[in-house]
Amino acid sequence: MMAHLSPFAPTTFPELPPIDGMRFATAEAGIKYKNRTDVLFAVFDPGTTVAGVFTRSKCPSAPVEWCREQLIAGGGRARALLVNSGNANAFTGLKGRETVRLSAEAAAKAAGCAPSEVFLASTGVIGEPLDPQKFAAVLGDTAARVAPGPWLDAARAIMTTDTFPKVATRTVKIEGVPVTINGMAKGAGMIAPDMATMLSFIATDAPIAAPVLQGLISKGADKSFNCVTIDSDTSTSDTLILFATGKAAIAPIESPTDRRLGAFRRALESLLIDLAHQVGKDGEGLTKFVSITVEGATSPRSAKKIALSIANSPLVKTAIAGEDANWGRVVMAVGKAGEPAERDRLAIWFGDVRVAVAGARDPDYSEAAASAAMKQAEIAVKVDLGLGRGKATVWTCDLTKEYVAINGDYRS
């Protein structure tokens, strides 16, 4: 757990304004870690709407199942959020479900609401039973301390192998009234699309009906977290939840075609991409942050599939770790994706350096220029398939010995 700080760890963090109608506090429940916070408890004023997207794993965690059920059964209303780090409560069988039920009851009591209005998320080790008493022991005191900030403390409490807390904020004007969106995320390993984050929580004071909120967060996830892959390993616990307290003094937005949504949607997507990049930039053991753009594909779907094939290739990722402009491995990863590609139309760039064109090494290729591009901390790989207009960008990081060290010794 003594991973080196990511080279992309920010030296300063943005100041997040309060979200009217949301208060929270953190606690040290001693679930796994010592001398650090591991519980986040947030309460929302009555009238708060909620939407979420979750892992597509066939073996989801107990909290993921709980949240899905409450979203359907509860009509999109939320009054509390309870999150812990150190234990994922995943693959814990009947006990796991019982823990979820008891935790929701304890949180509901502390928040003064129904258990169905409580949302839960857990992250950490899989397969270890999670003792619900850990929550019961701290919830009374924590509920008494809730406040509108600081968000950085909340982001810290949900970290596992993350080396820095991840927060972002945006403000837009709707009808001249400033509306705020705040977000936090955690995740550094077991990161792959479907959902690409492990946990992320967003809150806004905008008054947006739950079905509209659901459309916004689903589309937003596709453009952000679902474009990040660190190690191709989809988590059992991926959770992205968006809460809207409705406190901003504007008329409620109840239709997805409401024209006032445009600015909000853009701000939300910008915030989600910001957080997704932060997750990518804290990839376990990384030294490089890499964007992979595939264009000229037969469709955007095809472009994304090829981009992910490149982003998930251990040989591409180790070459980048070694600062080696090894475009042969990019060709290999294009070829194995199973999507339409014609070798002799391929062109490949590292940064601004075109290293291959028309299915062979670029005649003007300069190893020195390519090597210089590979020495950057942020590297853009571009592939033009020359077939159509499909385009996609995904983000990933390099694969280092440090990743192996972190994950060869995680449980102990």
Next chain:
Amino acid sequence: MMAHLSPFAPTTFPELPPIDGMRFATAEAGIKYKNRTDVLFAVFDPGTTVAGVFTRSKCPSAPVEWCREQLIAGGGRARALLVNSGNANAFTGLKGRETVRLSAEAAAKAAGCAPSEVFLASTGVIGEPLDPQKFAAVLGDTAARVAPGPWLDAARAIMTTDTFPKVATRTVKIEGVPVTINGMAKGAGMIAPDMATMLSFIATDAPIAAPVLQGLISKGADKSFNCVTIDSDTSTSDTLILFATGKAAIAPIESPTDRRLGAFRRALESLLIDLAHQVGKDGEGLTKFVSITVEGATSPRSAKKIALSIANSPLVKTAIAGEDANWGRVVMAVGKAGEPAERDRLAIWFGDVRVAVAGARDPDYSEAAASAAMKQAEIAVKVDLGLGRGKATVWTCDLTKEYVAINGDYRS
């Protein structure tokens, strides 16, 4: 290139008997390596039949394209095989095709046959032009030295990052006549199904018609090389070719339903699995050889997809490297495969130790026993999905810092 010797490197190698009708020699052509052989040239007597299976990459190497064309155009006849290591002649555009044409012509001249009867394979760096003059310079002398052995020399000439040469032999009696099958393989990285080997060449003296041979090798590949994955990265150059000289004194086998084929098929598949295991046991940087068996799936196809999802998971592979019985990551990999699975029916074993049952940790689980299982050099992971009768086994290795080191510095 100074990788440590695989812990599974054999200390002795089998003695391979000659295959009547096949002779070969190796040469130092200086394609990339110094002071080692890098060219294998084999000649076959007239009447030799041939069949092969190749990478499904959309960006195959020039020699792969050549072999496919000759198999179709040449009616399954072969007179020569020319293989080199050090350069894959992949993604080399028009120049690559020209190299293939010139190399086949030079080999045909040396063997006294038509270029269409020459089969070619190249392995090594992708994207570097391969100079056909390298072959022309050594072929005359090499052709003058061809002999029925030793196969170990041939296997050595085609190695790249392999730490040991890979050979195997089987003998079966057909109509009381002993028939021999010899094989060699190379491959240690960029290994994933579709084909899972980079290069493997098999020869037999059995008289088997080319279409029958094709059926045998296709099915055999599915049961052997296509069940090995080292790093999920499918090569541009995967090639498996089976030659039959027909010298054994038995009546020709011209139908796939010929009852004499049974023993031959079993021997061939046993040999292919032997070579596939050798490839898996030379995985770059490995310390463990791992078999993953999934049973109780809804179909064999579904079982294999889940087994490969586990085998290719970086988190599972790093846990195995760390000798950590981290079955939570196995659950994760089952869940992300997208195939039917019910968390609460899952059971998982490491070796003989059942670590999880009915969707949770086994109540009788002993960390000490599981840890002892993880300390073995060969580790069997078994998952029972409890849904149906589909079953599959695949083979892989762990993911170590050494893999990252080898692949972060391959070109330089």
